[in-house]
Amino acid sequence: MSARVMAVWCPDWPAVAAARAEGHGLHLPLAVIGARGVLACNAVARAVGVRRGLRRREAQFRCPELVVSVADPARDAVWFEPVVQALDAVVPGIEVLRPGLFVFSAAGALRFHGGVEQVVTRVVDAVAAAGTECQVGLADELPTAVLGARGSALLEPGGDADYLAGLPVDALVVEPALGDPEVLTELVGLLRRLGVRTLGDFAALPPRDVSTRFGEVGAVAHRIARAVPWRPPSVSAVPTGSAVEHRCDPPLERVDEAAFLGRRLAGELHSVLAAAGVACLRLSITARVEGGVEVNRVWRCSAPLTPEGTADRLRWQLEGWLTGTAIAGGVGGAVTALVLEPVEVVPAGRVQEGLWGEAGLAEARVHRALVRVQGLLGPESVRVPVEVGGRGPGDRVRSLPYGDAPADPVTEGPWPGSLPAPSPSVVWPGPGYRLEIRESRDPGSGVVARVPLAGGVLLRTAAGAPVGVGPRGLLTGRPESVEMTGHRCALLGWSRPWQVDEAWWEPGPGGEPRRPRARIQVVPERAAALLLCCLVGDEPGSWTVEGIYE
Structure with a gap:
């Protein structure tokens, strides 16, 4: 039999860390939001119906006073470290599975403190001294101890399989340390559709059939359900020269x-x-x-x-x-x-490479080269585009230093008022850039160039009056030409303007209140199509170029 394992779980840790980092009181309902909705919430939020997996809008509908915090693994780890430090004098060899959950070998702690009850008391007291609460699980295998901690289960030797048999199959999803929650959710959904309701039902299936039908993910989950011996915690020394x-x-x-x-x-x-x-x-x-x-x-x-x-x-x-x-x-x-x-x-053979083995090596070489450039020129010297969500063409891609990532990228919509497909092929870096059209020798063609100039693009009617967007979101006139850098060009077509009113609760770049904007697509004669933008209700003629369609 493998060494006994004790797991310590701090409930709702992402919500606890967010409350401490942002200074929110324990009486306030709080939820941590990630790309898949609510990742964690405190007991106050659960009392009014907020649950994991809810979308942000649904959670705020159930609890209008809900305090929303963006998921931040770094914040969770930093605030969890004092909890782990508080246990260093109680039990040795602590291993962090994730912020909010750690394990250690129970054999030495049980011998030193004199029994299970004494160890649990010392652990709970040490965590409480760090200002939080915890639940403890004890089992023969690490996954069973982790699942047992959620029910404060202190199992007798050899009792893992019987305890797991009574748990619902959904227990595989509730603990991220056991695997990717998204992948496990798909597996659990498939098992439930096949009539498998408990981990006992799942464990009764033949291992060969499980591996054939559900692949590696199913095989690992099946080993957990059967309480197959797992890797125990250890603090053995590392080979010389590997540090x-x-x-x-x-x-x-x-x-x-x-x-x-x-x-x-x-x-x-x-x-x-x-x-x-x-x-x-x-x-x-x-x-x-x-x-x-x-x-x-x-x-x-x-x-x-x-x-x-x-x-x-x-x-x-x-x-x-x-x-x-x-x-x-x-x-x-x-x-x-x-x-x-x-x-x-x-x-290293345990690590899955790509379909072609050289792909992983090539990626490693590229990574080392980019990191070396950053070492010579600084972190900002190598930047990569990261896809994010947004309505405008300049909002959908963000440039970040290589190695960094957005805390909570949101790429999926819907984005009401967003730019319809296809997107512009060239996006201007800012509103201070305009277009200049130079005539070539061939009167049927033109050259579109980008030059930094002050001012904006003018849309004019046939009588020469400037065209803008009124308070009701309609054009103030029929555009017949576009004027850029003093050059007027006739229009072959234009779209109806659509408004974008977002982040109205935040101040604008200059501190003034944000105002709705409107976008319009125009097709000048002898030039590429343009995407123009202006403030709704502003002085007619103050258009800026957001992009071009080449």
Whole structure:
């Protein structure tokens, strides 16, 4: 029988961390929103009907006074570190599965403290001293202990299978540490349609049939349901030479510097692991802080860590250590040295490559090259486009430094008032740019160029009067020509204007209240089609170019 495992779960941790970081009181209903809706909410919000998985609009409909916070894994990790630190004097070998959940081997703790009741009491008291509450689960296998923590189940040896048999099959989805929630949701939905209601029903299916029908995800879930021996927590030493150490000279003091350094050290660590033909499943991060303090944390993952995953975990830890929220006593300081050490590794063959094996190697080479450029010229020297949501052509793609990602990208609509397809092929970088049309020798063609000029584009009627958009969203006249840089060009066609009224509750760039805008598409003679924009009810003629259709 494998070593006993104890799991400690802090309920609603993303909501707890958001409330602490933003200074919200415990009496306020709060929900953390991600790309798939509500990720977590506190007990006050649940009392009025808010649940995980609800869309933001539905959650606010059920609770109009709901405080909404955007999901932020870094914030969750930074505020969770003091909770883990509070247990260091109680139990050794703590491994973080995710912020809000950690595990440790129960054998040593049970012998030292004298029994299950004593260990649970010490754990609950230590977590309470850090200002939060927790539930404890004890089982033979790690997944069973994690699921048992949600029901405060302290199982006897050999009782895993009987306990799991009574749980609904939906229990596989409630804990992200057991796998990708989106993938598991699809699996659970399929199982329910096939009549499988409990984990006991699922465990009764032949393993070969499960693997054939549901693939690797189903096979892993089936092992959890059957309480098959799992990887136990361990604090064994790592092989000599596999650690990456960096001495910070000058000492590291800023979080943005820590994020940049984390990406570089993660690349070095994974280069060492790749040369040895292994991948990391458990990572130890150690930092030495000015004043002689040394802090350490072990992260445990269900899948081998990627360079990006390693860099994220290092950044989360450094943020807590630099600010002092993750150090006993609450006093932070500059970091003078860092050590990344793989605690548990598996053969690299366990990591799935692309359809063509060279693809993964090529991607790694590109990653190292870009990180090297950032090391020479700074993080802002390499920027990549990231697709985000928005109504205008300039809102749908954002440029970010390589290695960064938006906290909560929202790419799906609907976006009422958004630009219809197709999008412009050229998007102007700002309203200060205009078009200049130069005649060529061939009178039937023209050249469209971009030049930085002040002012706007004018739409004029046949009588020469400027055309704008009135308060009711209608054109103030029939446009017959467009004037740019003093050159007037006849129009072959135009679209009806459509209004965009968004973020009216926020101040504009100059501090003034935001006003509705209107867009219109026009087709000038001897030039590419244009996308123009103006403020509704503004002085006629003040149009700006947002893009061109080449």
